[in-house]
Amino acid sequence: MRSLALLCLLALAAPAHAAAPEQHYLDLRDRYIAKFSKAKENDETYKQHDAALKELAGVLRGLVGPVTIKGLPAEGTSNVDTLFKDDIGFGHLDGLGFATEGDKLQAVVTTTGLLKHWLAEHREDGMPQEAGAAFKSDRFYYQAIQDAAFAKYAELPVTKPASASAAVAVLGIRGNGDLKGAPHEIDVVAIVGDKVYFLAASEAVKTAEIPACEKVWKQMMARKTPQDAMAKENQAMDAYTKCFAKEAPNQSWFAAAVKKAQSQLEMLLAR
Known part of the structure; x- marks a missing residue:
């Protein structure tokens, strides 16, 4: 009986022990966020900030382990690239980041534990809390x-590799201005064991606008309500992308987009 009780205690203690390294990273990150969000910005502060990011990257390397992705740098840096709360880029996914010059190809590798924590941190932003739902949401790829x-x-219907418990690919547009047009970015994300792999290729495929969806856009923009221009454009964009998702599989370029997404996924997970 005592042996059984001991085994139960060990079983209960195991998850907490497994999460300890991730919690160490989060505690360290949060201490630095508190420090730099109150600090006066000057050259010395920026120097300390860069050192903090390097320290976080070192901790992440211990959590994630060795990563090799063809075409990307061998050594990852912290995907969290600012610890100043008021910075525009604050709150990126915790993980090791890898990128080519100009971010035309960008990857993040993290753990399922850090992903779960990050999703919870973005709950109030409308982020889905279940990983599968998050991977199908544009909020994930944005934030x-x-x-x-x-x-x-x-969404691009990729074949899930045998090693993965989840794999999703999406087609979209990234930018700070008008997001309406022919989408050319393909993002893929997969979970293998307790690791999460994400790869974004900004110029992955050539597509074309769809006439039926252009018609939907014009109809939505011609409506008298809502009167607020931004609200009207948001509604029109929502209708436009829904139309695009429905019509995309019938387009001549769709098969090439799926093939490209599959190759990105295989490249990301190749070992």
């Missing part, structure tokens, strides 16, 4: 990387 908005146009 995980960079400082630019992301509009999801369609």
Whole structure:
């Protein structure tokens, strides 16, 4: 009986022990956020800030382990690139970041524990709390990387690798201005074991606008309500992307987009 009780205690203690390294990272990150969000910005502060990001990256390397992604730098940096709360890019996905020059190809590798914590931190932003739902939401792709908005146009039906418990690919546009147009970015995300892999390719595929959806856009913009221009455009964009998602599989370029997404996924998970 005592042995059984001991085993139960060990079983209950195991998850807390497994989460300890991740909690160490989060505690360290939060201490730095508190420090720099109150600090006077000057050269010395920026120097300390850069050192803090390097320290966080070192902790993340211990959590994530070795990562090799073809075409990307061998050593990742902190995907969290600012610890100043008021910065526009504050709150990116905690993980190791890898990018080519100009961020044309950008990857993040993290753990399922850090992902879960990050999703909870963005709950009030409308972020879905279940990973599968988050991966299908444009909010995930917008808030995980960079400082630019992301509009999801369609999901791409990739084949989930045997090693993955989840795999999603989306087609969209990223930018700080008009997000209406022919989507060209493909983002893929997968969970393998307790690791999460995310890859965004900004110029992945050439597509085209869809006449039927252009008609939907014009009809929505011609409505008299709402009178607020931004609200009207948001509603029109929502209707436009829903139309695009429905019509995309019938377009001549769709098969090439799916093939490209599948190759990105395989490249991301190749070991």
